[in-house]
Amino acid sequence: MNNFKRELDKTGEIGYVTQVVDTLVYANGIPGAKPDELIVFETGETGQVLSLLENEVEILTFSKTPVKVGTALTRTGKALEIPVGTELLGNIIDPFGNSLEEDKAFKKPRDRIGVNTDPEGIVERRTIKTYLETGTSIVDLMIPLGKGQRELVIGDRKTGKTNFLLHTIFTQASRGTICIYAAIGKKKMDIKKAQEFFEENKIMDKVIIIASTSTDPAGSIYITPYSALSVAEYFRNNGQDALVVLDDMSTHAKFYREISLLGKRFPGRNSYPGDIFYVHARLIERAGNFSVGDKEAAITCIPVVETNQGDLSGYIQTNLMSMTDGHLFFDTNLFYQGRRPAVNPFLSVTRVGRQTQSEVKRSINRELTSFLTLFERVQNFVHFGSELNDSAKVTLDMGNKILRLFDQPSGKLIPSNVQVVVFTILWGSLLPTETMEKLFERREKIIEKYNSDKNFKKTLDDFVESSQTLNDLMGKIKKDGNIVNQIISL
Amino acid sequence: MNKITNYGYIKTVEEKAEVKELLELLRQSMFKKEGFAKALKANVPLKYSPLINLFIKRNVGKEGFEGSLEALGSYLNELNELNLTLAFEPSQEFLDNIYKWVTKNIGQDLILNISVDPKILGGTVISFGGYYLDYSLSKKLDRAFSEKKEEIRKLYE
Numbered sequence: 001m002n003n004f005k006r007e008l009d010k011t012g013e014i015g016y017v018t019q020v021v022d023t024l025v026y027a028n029g030i031p032g033a034k035p036d037e038l039i040v041f042e043t044g045e046t047g048q049v050l051s052l053l054e055n056e057v058e059i060l061t062f063s064k065t066p067v068k069v070g071t072a073l074t075r076t077g078k079a080l081e082i083p084v085g086t087e088l089l090g091n092i093i094d095p096f097g098n099s100l101e102e103d104k105a106f107k108k109p110r111d112r113i114g115v116n117t118d119p120e121g122i123v124e125r126r127t128i129k130t131y132l133e134t135g136t137s138i139v140d141l142m143i144p145l146g147k148g149q150r151e152l153v154i155g156d157r158k159t160g161k162t163n164f165l166l167h168t169i170f171t172q173a174s175r176g177t178i179c180i181y182a183a184i185g186k187k188k189m190d191i192k193k194a195q196e197f198f199e200e201n202k203i204m205d206k207v208i209i210i211a212s213t214s215t216d217p218a219g220s221i222y223i224t225p226y227s228a229l230s231v232a233e234y235f236r237n238n239g240q241d242a243l244v245v246l247d248d249m250s251t252h253a254k255f256y257r258e259i260s261l262l263g264k265r266f267p268g269r270n271s272y273p274g275d276i277f278y279v280h281a282r283l284i285e286r287a288g289n290f291s292v293g294d295k296e297a298a299i300t301c302i303p304v305v306e307t308n309q310g311d312l313s314g315y316i317q318t319n320l321m322s323m324t325d326g327h328l329f330f331d332t333n334l335f336y337q338g339r340r341p342a343v344n345p346f347l348s349v350t351r352v353g354r355q356t357q358s359e360v361k362r363s364i365n366r367e368l369t370s371f372l373t374l375f376e377r378v379q380n381f382v383h384f385g386s387e388l389n390d391s392a393k394v395t396l397d398m399g400n401k402i403l404r405l406f407d408q409p410s411g412k413l414i415p416s417n418v419q420v421v422v423f424t425i426l427w428g429s430l431l432p433t434e435t436m437e438k439l440f441e442r443r444e445k446i447i448e449k450y451n452s453d454k455n456f457k458k459t460l461d462d463f464v465e466s467s468q469t470l471n472d473l474m475g476k477i478k479k480d481g482n483i484v485n486q487i488i489s490l
Numbered sequence: 491m492n493k494i495t496n497y498g499y500i501k502t503v504e505e506k507a508e509v510k511e512l513l514e515l516l517r518q519s520m521f522k523k524e525g526f527a528k529a530l531k532a533n534v535p536l537k538y539s540p541l542i543n544l545f546i547k548r549n550v551g552k553e554g555f556e557g558s559l560e561a562l563g564s565y566l567n568e569l570n571e572l573n574l575t576l577a578f579e580p581s582q583e584f585l586d587n588i589y590k591w592v593t594k595n596i597g598q599d600l601i602l603n604i605s606v607d608p609k610i611l612g613g614t615v616i617s618f619g620g621y622y623l624d625y626s627l628s629k630k631l632d633r634a635f636s637e638k639k640e641e642i643r644k645l646y647e
Contacts, residue, residue, distance in 0.1 A: 009629075014622040029620030074622070 004042045008074040017041075017071045018056065023218045024262050025059045025067050030075050033057045036116055038080050042072040046096075047219070048080050050263060058263060062096070062219040079116060082227045084234035085109025089178070092195060092209040095220055095227040100211060113234050115226045119285035126289045126296050131356040132243075135171030135413045136164060138406040141423065142345040142368055143328060146356035147241055148289030148298035152320050154305050154312065155330025155342070161304055162190070163410045164330075164341045165245050166197050168302070171413055173203035178235045178242045182228035183211040185221045185251040201411070221255045229286045229299070236290060236297045244287065248304040249280060253316045270315050280316075281323045312347075326350040340407055345372065361416075363469040364423060368402070375399030401426055404436050417464045418443070418450050420473070428474040499541040501589045503603040506566055509538055513559050513566075516542075526555055571603045572596070575615040577627070579606055 008014060015029030025047060033039075039047045045063035052058075061067055083097040087109045092100045095115075099106035128146040145151050153161050169179040183191045191211045198204040208231060212224040225246045232242040246252075253276060260273035268274045280303075287301035305320050310332055312318070321327050326349040335342035354362060378395045382388070388396070405426060408414065422443050425431055431439070449456050463480075467473035500506050512534060519529030534542055542562065549558040572592060580588070585602070592600055596618075607615075612627035635642065 008622055009624065012622050013620050014617050015620055031620040 003044065004040050004072075004074060007040050007076045011075055011077055013075055015057065015073050015075075017067055017069050017073065020067060020069055021262050022066075023061055023259060024050070025061050026053070026056045027059060027073055028056055030057055030073070033075050036079050038076045038078055039073050040076055041067055043067065047073075048223075049075075050259075060219045060222070060259060062217060062223070064215075064217055079114050080223070081112040082115055082230050083109045084111050084113045084231055088208045088231060090205045090207070092191065092211055094216075095210060095212055095223045097227075111234070113230045115223060115230050117230065117233065117286070119282060120288070120290055124290050126291050127355075128289045128298070128352045129356055130289075130298070131358075131416070132300055132353075133171055133175065133416045134164075134168040135415075136167060136341055136343075136408055137414055137419045137423075138341065138343050138345060138408075139164075139328065140416050140419055141361065141364055143326070143343070143348045143350045144353035144357050144361070144365070145300070145326075145350060146289075146353050147300050148287065149326070149350070149352050150284050150287050150301045150303070150324040151350065151353075152303055152305060152324040152327035153330070154307055154317060154321070154327050156307050156310060156332045159330040159332055159335045160341050160410075161330050162194075162247060164328075164343075165247060165302060165304065166194060167410060167413075169198070169207060169243065169245065170201050170203055170411070172243045173198075173206035174413065176206070178232075178240050179203075179207045180228050180232055180242060180244045181207060181209045182225050182244065182246045183209060183213075184224045184246065184248060185212055185214050185216070185255060186247065188213050197411075218255045218259050221252065222259060225249070225252060225283055225303075229283060229301075232299045233286065236299050237292060239292050239295050239297050241298050241300070243300045244302070246283075246301065246303040248306055249320060250306045250316055253280070272315060276316070277319050277323075280319060284320075284323050325352045338407075339403065340409065345369070346376075358465060360464060360467040360469060360473050361420060363471075364420065367427070367470055371395075372399065372402070375402075398427075401436060405439075414443070414447060415450055417461050418446050420464050421460060421477075422446065424470065424473050424477060427470065428477070430474070430477060497541060497544065498593075499538060500566070500569065500601055501585065502601055503571060506569060506601055509541070510563070510566060512538065512542075513563055517556070517559055520556065568599070569601050570597070570599050570619075572600050573603045573605070573615075573617040575605050575607050575610060575617075575626075577606070577608055577610050577612050580604060 011032070013030045013032055015027040015033075017025050017027050019026040030039075033049050033052060035049050035051065037049045039049060039057075039059050041047070043065075045061060045065070045067055047059040047061040047063075047067075050058045050060045059073075080096075082095070087107050088097075091104070091106055094100055097108060126148075128148040130147040132145040132147045132149065134140055134145060139145065153165065155161050165181075169181060173179045181194060183194065191209065191213065195204070195209060198207050198209075210224060210228045210231065212221045228244050228246065232244045235242045253272065256276065256279055257272050261267060261271065265273045268276075284301060284303065287299040289296060289298040301324075303320060303324065305317050307314060307317055312321075312329070329344045329347040330342050331344035331347065332342070334344055354365065357365065375395055375398075378392050378399070381392065382396070402423075405423065422439070426439065431442075434442070450460060451457075463476055464473065467476060500509060515533055516526065516529055519533075520526050522529075530542070545562040545565070546555065546558045549561045553561065574588070585604070589602060592602065610626035610628045611631070613625045613630070615626050616623045
């Protein structure tokens with residue numbers, strides 16, 4: 001009420017609600033209202049001007065309690081803002097910056113930033129050059145990502161997308177990147193699980209969860225990803241890299257469709273409004289690699305979209321595929337075969353990730369891609385039950401070993417250079433008598449030593465980074481008995 | 491804002507509501523045994539009969555009695571409301587004076603929506619066409635107290 005009186009005194013304009021249509025409210029008066037302006041009701045609720053009609057203003061409300069006809073309202077003269085600052089780290093907040101944890105002390109930051117800002121222009125943008133480690137072998141080796149890339153995660157429900165995302169956040173938060181997880185219209189249980197994952201892995205101090213639950217009004221759910229990008233922009237402006245995960249955009253599209261249909265917008269394909277592409281594109285375009293002063297800072301955006309029975313040609317799915325720099329496809333068939341993560345490397349794309357890889361990783365990428373294509377073809381022959389020659393058997397054996405190597409349980413972080421070395425050992429059969437189980441055990445020990453012994457870490461990193469190709473790295477490992485002995489003794 | 495002439499018979503929203511109720515009664519009487527003429531004679535108060543007569547005379551030739559009542563109903567909907575909040579219940583004379591001033595200085599198409607709120611202490615709060623103007627005594631006192639906060643505190647000490 002105090003807020004309403006204060007804004008009313010400031011602007012001197014008043015309006016009254018004439019019609020309520022679920023989350024949309026139509027009001028007369030407030031002649032100076034502008035699109036996207038923040039509106040305050042006398043009962044304390046807030047809303048945003050959606051459009052200006054001949055005699056009325058259409059307002060999208062953000063409150064759970066419905067506004068009554070006849071309620072007075074006033075405009076604030078400013079657009080919707082969210083409080084931003086380092087105080088947000090470690091907290092679960094709603095899209096307006098209010099803490100959702102009642103039992104935790106929360107100090108709201110003083111700085112505020114607009115939620116619906118325009119994306120940066122071309123002049124401020126820089127080429128994506130820094131590698132973004134996800135900690136998942138199949139993605140890091142075959143479908144690499146870069147800092148500032150927009151990579152879509154696409155797949156059916158229950159194919160392990162969220163697990164992969166949490167894993168990526170875990171890896172990046174451990175490297176010091178600020179991670180923002182936007183839970184758009186999710187169940188409270190799912191949001192709680194994500195929080196518990198971050199707390200168990202002790203990375204909550206680098207993570208902000210911006211959540212709107214499935215019971216929240218459509219207006220709040222609609223604004224969630226915009227708030228997440230605004231918070232990321234704050235950290236970018238302070239020179240810090242940020243990773244934003246938008247989980248998920250198909251829910252966002254559904255709620256925007258609901259708002260548009262209630263507002264009598266003409267329905268387009270699949271009843272989505274005609275501006276659904278614009279609504280998502282202006283969000284995704286806010287990510288990228290930018291020049292900040294004399295440094296560079298990146299906002300990496302990973303939007304998620306659900307498919308129906310593996311159909312990649314859906315409307316929202318194809319929209320998002322066209323506005324991102326690639327996609328990771330989570331295949332249901334691979335999931336049922338037991339592959340974790342169920343990423344299909346042949347149907348996945350990365351448009352700007354390869355330029356961030358080192359020479360040796362690019363070489364591994366090329367070898368792997370051509371080998372796995374061959375492996376697929378040989379597997380098809382096996383179905384015919386025909387006799388296999390020795391070469392086919394070797395291909396099948398190596399292919400199965402590589403697929404087993406790519407299987408990674410959730411929560412396991414494998415540093416990028418360790419992935420390269422372990423793969424090289426397997427590829428070059430440098431420890432030929434070893435079983436896969438022994439190799440996995442050895443990998444665990446290498447990871448442990450890599451994380452604890454600085455000298456070992458430096459040696460391994462130097463080996464990998466000074467190599468030009470996979471063969472070069474294999475040759476170096478074979479020649480340097482010291483490194484091999486260190487690995488064998490583990 | 492629609493510009494129409496307010497014939498001066500309806501000055502407040504309460505009077506507008508009264509006339510609307512009357513119109514509904516007259517509409518229903520057309521289909522009853524007693525008839526429209528009898529309802530007109532029995533139910534219309536003296537102060538509104540000139541207004542109703544005016545609309546019937548103007549429209550009965552083209553649209554009949556029902557059309558005349560509809561025309562009067564549309565006219566009532568087009569009247570614009572000026573919201574006034576006062577600290578006391580105004581007398582009829584006070585209301586007439588305000589109405590005269592408003593129609594002379596602002597527009598002919600207005601009626602008054604008076605609400606009483608003793609908390610404003612005096613003066614008035616005007617709200618019209620989306621604009622809000624607070625000329626209440628309570629606001630002036632609030633402003634004065636906040637500007638002279640330090641002096642008042644010293645007096646108290």
